[in-house]
Amino acid sequence: EYDYVFDVDVTEGAPPLKLPFNLGENPYFAAQRFIDQNELSQAFLGEIVKFIDKNTDQQALAHASASTYIDPYTGAGRYTGASPSALPTQQAVPKATGGYSGSGNLDPYTRSTAAAVSSISSTGVLPLRTPLGFKQLNPAPVKAKIQDLADAQGGLSGEELSKLNSLIDQAAAAKANPALDVGLLEKLLQAWPPASRFPLLDVYRIAASLPTTSSTERVIGIALDAASWSTSWPAQPAEVKERDTNSMLALRALANLLTRKDASQQLLQIAPSLIEPLSGSHFSKLGKNGRIAFATLTMNLAVAVNEAGAAQPWATDLLRLFVEILSAEDGDSEVVYRSMMGLGTLIRSSSSVQLSVETL
Structure with a gap:
């Protein structure tokens, strides 16, 4: 399901192409996918974006929110919606005949909204100046899942549960006041077994986009450790599933970290501590949504480099990382x-x- 599905007349006498679009989605991403899937000329990217902007109130869409938590194991509370495609060729005159279908813009897998890159102008796409994030969370199902898993771990005290629930509410509402105390959350991430970490990592994903009591360097370390990033990729299917889920959420947390200007600036000083573990690691083992999160993280690093103004000594290391991704990716258009x-x-x-x- 999509918020909008437009019928686009491309060639006279041919059936119209479908242009799906979700609320809050970056129109450049939707336009590029449409071009790729329909083998259209790249020259029409700007025209497609203008078509989307004209037929949707993009200023309002940038603030649209959609959120429902998906349990990656049981599928409970599954999000709806998710990847668009489509627009016109040379003689095409886009014609909007579709309508609002009611679904929110949700990112695949956890189905959380990716922030729109609103600073891109119609005169050019590059360089990107605004990082993308994964910032939506529905607190109720997350709390319920954590409660179930906590019981299996011996339970949480009433004070711990109250503190954790308060953190989840603040994170979901994007309220730091002035900084989120993530001490208990980090303690649980370090103590609980990998199979039980995913709802905690989902909360940490949101917390990372806000000021917290932890340093940028600590957030990086906690997220990667929670995903067991430094250990070999498992062989057993159940372990592969949990590793992929945890890795995807950890990578999204780090992508969100870079949406914070203060953290982005701090990261410039310690970037090698993040790029080094990412390089030559598990990218090719990740599922589609994990690879999209990985690509988003590296894209956000590039935005941080560009916004810094001054040349960064580790830029070639980031270049190598992009080459690794593009060499290993087996065709997913969003990752590419x-x-x-x-x-x-x-x-x-x-x-x-x-x-x-x-040096590559």
Whole structure:
């Protein structure tokens, strides 16, 4: 299901192409997917974006929210909605005949909304100036799942449960006041077994987008440790499933971390501590949504480099990471698109003078 499904007349006498679009979605991403799926000329990207903007109140859509928690194991509370496609060729005159279908814009898997890149102008896409995030959460199902898993771990005290529920409510409402105390959440992430961590990581994903009591470096370490990132990829199907889920949520948490200007600036000083574990790691083992989260994280790193203004000494390491992603990706257009957007942003940044292709 989608919020909008437009009928687009491309060729006279041919059936119209369907242009699905979700509330709050970046119109450039939707337009690019439409071009890719329908093998249209890249020259029409701007025209497609204008069509979407004209037929949807994009200023309002940027603030649209949709949230329902999906339990990655049971499927309970499953989110609706998710990936768009489509628009016109040379003689095409886009004609909107579709209507509002009621579904929210949700990112695949956890089905959380990715923030729109609102700073992209009609005169050019690159460099990106606004990072993308995964920031929607429905507190009630998360609390219920954590309660169930806590009982299996021996339970939480009344004070701990109250404190954790308060944190979840604040994170979901994007209220830090002035900083979220994530001490208990981090303690549980370190203590609970991998199979039980995913709802905690889902909360940490949202918390990472807000000021917290933990340093940027600690958030990186906690997220990667919770995903068992430094250990070999498992072979057993059940363990693969839990690792993929935890990794995807951890990568989304780190992508969200980079949506915070303060954390983004701090990360410039410690970026190698993040890029090093990502390089030559588990990208190819991840499922589609994990790879999209990985590509989004690297894209956000490129945005941070560009916004920094000054050249960054680790820019070539980030370049290597983009090359690794694009070499390993086996055809998912969203992964490729986000990686290419990040790569283009890196090349357009002040750090481009330091990029060394010879070291790749």
